[in-house]
Amino acid sequence: MSHDHDHVHGDHDVSQHDPEAAERNKVPFYGKRMYAMRDLLIEKGVLTREDIQREIEYMDSRSPANGARLVARAWVSERFKQLLLSDPKAACAELGIDASGLTEFVVLENTEQVHNLVVCTLCSCYPRPILGRPPDWYKSFAYRSRAVVEPRAVMAEFGTSLPDDVEVRVFDSSADVRYLVLPMRPEATDGLSEEELAALVTRDSLIGVTEAKLPTVPATAV
């Protein structure tokens, strides 16, 4: 059952999300408090219901697919790759991705010699305007404390192991700059379309805890 966002009283539900009554029973104290704050903010004219709905729709429309498209295009076009590295907002604009919510945005290229990993030790800063919501583990104390001091051990938990001579660079998003990793193009992907390449670019590879996926059916010229 979905709720029209104009449905007012008794509407604890935020439209497009699960309105099941059982869900309500699991709302903790601070969750209920946020509903109270929301109602007060609307009553006082500080925010409108539409303001809130707009933010929900904004986040719902952001996903790692945006990052995957940027990477796939960079893999097939050297010009685009250079643009992505030198002026990532312009690169986003070229693909119709709205990066205006970012103050500053930097793309980190993985190479045979260097592997990049992103964390926010102070809170959970993440390129949300591009990728949407971060995964729970990214926001966890374990990731935030361990990624800076044992990045390879953290990556190993994702099944990632890098060759011995690779330098690992950890980026702590401590200010207004947001980071996206440009993973290396996997082996055996010649001849794949851009869309097929994008399917190999996982959210985790854009954070840097994994590399991009290998194709399930290797595509090489015969």
Place this chain on the structure above:
Amino acid sequence: MGGRPNDAPLNLAEHTPADWEVLVDAVSVALGARGLRTTDELRRAMEDMPADDYLALSYYERWARGTEQLLVEKGVLTRDEIDRKMAELEPTWDVS
């Protein structure tokens, strides 16, 4: 938080945010869009939280608490008002 002693393995399970979590996120960002909250203010409000609370609360609970802290500090809402509104809404949480 960076480098604090922590042997915990990562929990890679993911959950779709619940309604209330989506609301916490949306209200906070909407306040930001209206100039009533910056990332730095929110970080600071969360850092000011007693350590016990910070560690015991979940991510979105901390976020909600930090947002409340800022709204009260800025005089946008008072704790009394929020308490009263919560009490008013309490019966509507019952599932019947």
Place this chain on the structure above:
Amino acid sequence: MRTPAYVKGKLGWIERVHGSFRNPESLAYGGDGMPAQPLYMVGFRQTDLWQTRYSEKPSDTLYVDLYEHWLEGVPST
């Protein structure tokens, strides 16, 4: 406050200049953040940050974004 504690007092290098942004400490208390300050990507060797606690590769590095007023220049010799 906006500096991760683990880099305080550590020696690194300027890897990149991000540009100038508003002061986060002023913003944190509701000020307007002016004047804008240069923000730098500062690089560190992991072994310099953690010493013997860092058990991975000696060539590994870490980068933090820091405002100019948190940095103290060290003359190169």
